[in-house]
Amino acid sequence: MEIKKVSDLEKIRKEGMNLICSPMTRITVGTATCGLAKGAGKIFEALKYEVKKQKVKADVVTVGCNGLCYAEPIVEVIRSGRPRITYGNVSIERVRELVKSIRTGRLLNDLVLMRRDREKSPVGTGFIQYTQGKLPKAFAGITEYRRLGFFKNQMKLISKNAGTISPEKIEEYIAMAGYTALAKALTKMSPEAVVKEVTASKIRGRGGAGYPTGAKWQACRMANGDKKYVVCNGSEGDPEIGMHRSFLESDPHSIIEGIIIAGYAVGAQEGYIYVNDRYLLAMERMESAIKQAEDLNLLGDNIMDSGFSFSLQVKRGGGAYICGEETALLNALEGSFGEPQSRPPYPAQKGLFGKPTVVNNLETLANIPLIILKGGKWFSGIGTRLSTGTKIIALSGNIAQTCWVEVPLGMKIKDIIDIFGKGIAKGKKIKAFQTGGPSGGILPARLLNLKLDYEQLCRAGSLLGSGGLLVMDEDTNMLDMAKFFTDFFADESCGKCTSCREGVKQLQYILLSIIEGQGTEGHISLMKRIAAAMADTSACALGKTAAVPIISVMKHFPREIKGRLIKKGA
Amino acid sequence: MVDIPDNKEQWKNNSQSMFETILQEVPEGMRDVFRGKLMEILKQKSKGGAIEENHVMEVVQEIVPEPFKSNILKAFSLIGGVDMNKVAEIIEKFPGGQETLIPILHAIQAQFGYVPSESLLMVSQKKSTFLSTLYRLVTSYQAFRTEPPSKYTVTACNGSGCHVRGGGMILKELENRISGKGTQITLEKVRCLGCCDISPALIINGQVYSGSEAQAKISELLNK
Secondary structure: OOOOOOOOHHHHHHHHHOOOOOOOEEEEEEHHHHHOOOHHHHHHHHHEEEEHOOOOOEEEEEEEEOOHHHHHHEEEEEEEOOOEEOOOOOOOOHHHHHHHHHHOOOOOOOOOOEEOOOEEEOOOOOEEOOOOOOHHHHHHHHOHHHHHHHHHHHOOOOOOOOOOOOOHHHHHHHHEEEEEHHHHHHEEEEEEEHHHHHHHOOOOOOOOOOOOOOHHHHHHHHOOOOOEEEEEEEEEOOOOHHHHHHHHHOHHHHHHHHHHHHHHOOOOOOEEEEEEEOHHHHHHHHHHHHHHHHHHOOOOOOOOOOOOOOOEEEEEEEOHHHHHHHHHHHHHHOOOOOOOOOOOOOOOOOOOOOEEEEEEEHHHHHEEEEEEEEHHHHHHHHHHOOOEEEEEEEEEOEEOOEHHHHHHOOOEEEHHHHHOOOEEEEHHHHHEEEEHHOOOOOOEHHHHEEEEEEHHHHHHHOOOOOOOOEEEEEOOOHHHHHHHHHHHHHHHOOOOOOHHHHHHHHHHHHHHHOOOOOOOOHHHHHHHHHHHHHHHHHOOOOHHHHHHHHHHHHHHOHHHHHHOOOOOOO | OOOOOHHHHEEOOOOOOOOHHHHOOOOOHHHHHHHHHHHHHHHHHHHOOEHHHHHHHHHHHHHOOOOOOOOHHHHHHHOOOOHHHHHHHHHOOOOOOOOOOOOOOOHHHHHHHOOOOOHHHHHHOOOOOOOHHHHHHHHHHOOOHHHHHOOOOEOOOOOHHHHHHHHHHHHHHHHHHHHHHOEEEEEEEEOOOOOOHHEEEEEEEEEEEEEEHHHHHHHHHOOO
């Protein structure tokens, strides 16, 4: 069918709701990369087999990741009128028992993580009531998910659907108020009004630089061009975070909806989603999502009978960290090597194929439907004055619980580590942390009270970046970490600017000689001079920030370096 | 630019890639002329039928002077079982200009497991792109391999999360162990595998392993 009116959307919403809260039992398996790595694929197959064998009336469905990566494989059971039950660490041996428990109406108490009685979508319309009537006694002992610290302290706005809906079924996305924002924008708002709303939200780019999205859109809207493009940056090449991968795999439609709205706002007819070359599952799900959207006339010619046409394509990257930089990404889309270009002209004026182009991070775009539905003013009330909204943060390193979460900006880093990560693994002490991926400063534990905020992190010599949070325990050798990140940049420098290409190489040599016990005081000042030159003369952020990890280690952990130097007169 | 004959029946085995290899020895400006002349000779040799490898070989032996002859024969020895018809099919699937190059290279790698150098010759011909441009794409993007993968592939996560949890040590050890063992195992380093909760993470032949499990599995492979 094709969606022509808002009421058509309503029909599909009902279908979708019937899938999520089916009168039959619904069994879901988290099959994002984190789940699959722990065998969720086999568990899915085994569940389907057992359900058939034991003649249980149930749908077995794949869903995305709800952030509890450490508890994968996760299986959830929704029985009609009963709370939604989440089982964690489900092994293949327990599958038969699990299906039997559904048949007999019991619970596997040792695997239960939590229950959900109901959930409310942040946009108000996607309200799901799982538990009907009085809560059965057997469920009373299980913690309701909103009481768990892990969920209570999160603010799931854009990640609300991840782990709940099937990424392969557009009906389920529509059931969670999906594409309502698009309908609102197309039928009730002018493109100018959409840009205005986004500007009022004060949302800033989620990819790293934190440029105001509204300003970007306005510039592209005002630029002259017979053709314009919207490009979604899904390059995510940071060496520690897979949350955008997880997001693409869990809820592709929220990104698509954001892109279409962006296209409408700036006057573009075509869009591209540039995805990291290794994210095969994400690409597959994204492509099938685009196909479904096209079938419903949510993409293509004359969308929802509004006169606005937009087409969207997934583009696989070639595997280069630098392609996360917007001008490099555009070069890669054009079929060249991803090399940054000097600006101006900015992509908003002269971008892809020389046409005005908006390049936004996928997380930024996923926020757009919310801003349209609830208003820019509402959005700007979340977070801090200058850093509004939420941010997806992925915790990794020596953390007790590896996970990804969505929190309002302005939250203390200490809280994030303690509440969601459950502190440091093996009872050790935290020594250092790094935000924002490899370009972020390695900061000491005494700065844990810093807040997630573009400006505050920047002042501390780090950055919010795309949201990685790497935690290092007391056993970590800081010199080794500095070398690790310098090696990373030596690999990933595109080689265009001499200062970056040669600078990183020199830093590598110097670090190596310090590690081997050949370093002198002179080396320290030399590294500082090289770093300053790189920051001043590199064309893009990669070169400008490549020396940040080593500089921060020198600043915050001077003893670890000084102890290695050759003493004067020795 | 001259079209490569599209008649799929015309070439047998590797004859087409051998033919293209010969042309690579000819200065770029003169290639079109040579292409026409050599095709005429080949057609005579094959008497209008399919052009076989030995026809191309005869041409090299009879016509080509040294030192070009030795260079070409050396290049022939590197031509592996790459079906040029498949390459041509792939290129046809992506109509358009330069923006199709990366998708084409991905498709070629999906077909052959790597990007064979003779396939680059054909892409450069059909898309009017310099071979050097293609070579740059293949060697600077990490996604592409220029050599066939080994029997076993070990993909090790070299991301910071895994590094902090001992991945760096494991990687170093693997490099030492695998490098001494010939070409049975290819070690691939990537930045994040997306399963940080089991870090240090490694993928061995499609199956994900965590740290010590992976080391045991690799020991098993090395002893095979």
